[in-house]
Amino acid sequence: MHLRAIKTEDWQAILEIQAECYQALEPEPLHVLQSKWQVSPDSCFVMEKDGAVLGYCLAHPWVEATPPPLYQPLTELPDANTLYLHDMAISARAQGLGAGTKAMSKLKQLASHWSLPSLSLVAVQGADSFWRRQGFEESKSLKCLGSYTDDASYMICSL
Numbered sequence: 001m002h003l004r005a006i007k008t009e010d011w012q013a014i015l016e017i018q019a020e021c022y023q024a025l026e027p028e029p030l031h032v033l034q035s036k037w038q039v040s041p042d043s044c045f046v047m048e049k050d051g052a053v054l055g056y057c058l059a060h061p062w063v064e065a066t067p068p069p070l071y072q073p074l075t076e077l078p079d080a081n082t083l084y085l086h087d088m089a090i091s092a093r094a095q096g097l098g099a100g101t102k103a104m105s106k107l108k109q110l111a112s113h114w115s116l117p118s119l120s121l122v123a124v125q126g127a128d129s130f131w132r133r134q135g136f137e138e139s140k141s142l143k144c145l146g147s148y149t150d151d152a153s154y155m156i157c158s159l
Contacts, residue, residue, distance in 0.1 A: 001047055001048070001049050001054075001094070001097045001098055001099050001102055002047070002048045002049065003045050003046070003047055003048075003102055003103065003106055004045060004046060004048060005041065005042075005044075005045055005046075006037055006041070006044050006045060006046055006056070010046050010053050010056070011030060011033075011034070013046075013052075013053035013056075014033065014046070014053065014056045015027070015030060015033075017053070017054070017055060017056060017089050017090070017091050018033070018087070018089055020089075020091055020092070021089040021090070021091070022089070022124075022125070023125070024124065024125045024149045024151075025070070025124065025125075025148065025149050026071075028070060028071055028087075029071070031073060032070075032071055032072065032073045033058060033087070035073035035074045035075070036058040036059075036060050036074055036086050036087075037058060038074075039060055039074045039075070039076065039077050040059065040060035040061060040077065042110065043057075043059040043060055043061075043083065043107070043110050044056075044057065044058045044059065044060075045057050045103075045106065047090065047094060047099040047102070047103060049094065049097060052093075054090065054091045054093055054094035054097070054099060055088070055089060055090035055091060055094055055099045055100075055103070056087070056088070056089060057085070057087070057088040057103050057106075057107070058085075058086045058087045058088075059083055059084060059085045059086060059088075059107055059110075059119075060074065060077060060083070060084055060086060061077050061078075061080030061082070061083060061084070061114060061116060062077070062078065062080050062082055062083075062084035062120070063078050063079070063080060063081060063082065064081050064082040064118060064120055064156065065120075065139065065140065065141055065142045065143075065154070066141070066142050066143050067084065067120070067121075067122050067141060067143060067145070067154060068084070068086070069143075069146075069147040070147040070148060071147060080114075080116060081116060081117065081118070082111075082116055082117070082118045082119065082120040082156070083107060083110060083111040083114070083116045083118070083119050083120070084119075084120050084121065085107060085119055085120065085121040086121075088100070088103055090103075100130075100134075104134055107119055108159060111159055112159060116159075117158065117159055118156050118157060118158050118159055119136070119156070119157040119159065120139075120154070120155065120156045120157070121136065121154075121155055122141075122145060122148050122152050122153065122154050122155070123136075123152070123153045123155050124148050124149040124151065124152050125149060125151070126151060128151075128153045128155065131155050131157075132155075134157065135157045136155040136156060136157040137155060137156060137157070138153050138154070138155055139154055139155060139156045140154070141154035
């Protein structure tokens with residue numbers, strides 16, 4: 001499994017993986033996904049094996065406890081204190097290949113490089129148990145998570 005920067009031609013595969021992985025919420029439009037990449041290209045990447053994109057990660061610096069709502073494009077980044085993992089989706093075809101572990105390692109390195117003391121995310125579709133195994137803990141969000149799923153949970157991983 002190889003991690004690399006997103007290229008323009010990767011977006012069709014990213015949309016297909018998004019559709020495969022999310023059943024409980026409406027997929028975000030392409031321009032919204034791309035806005036994360038445009039404001040923070042160094043923290044957005046794909047997971048690739050044998051030339052096939054099997055997963056992606058869209059992350060960006062943000063303010064802890066204030067997750068951005070879904071379906072709204074980002075135009076600029078705030079004075080950040082966390083690396084916010086907006087979306088990480090991995091195709092079932094990548095199961096057992098270590099994509100998630102590699103992606104988490106890269107995200108932790110980026111946060112450290114940028115002097116950000118944590119990673120944060122909103123877990124959906126019951127993924128909170130996966131994220132707990134990655135070192136995340138539930139935390140209070142200062143913003144409503146209404147644009148996410150009913151089971152949405154704001155989580156932080158202190159570094």
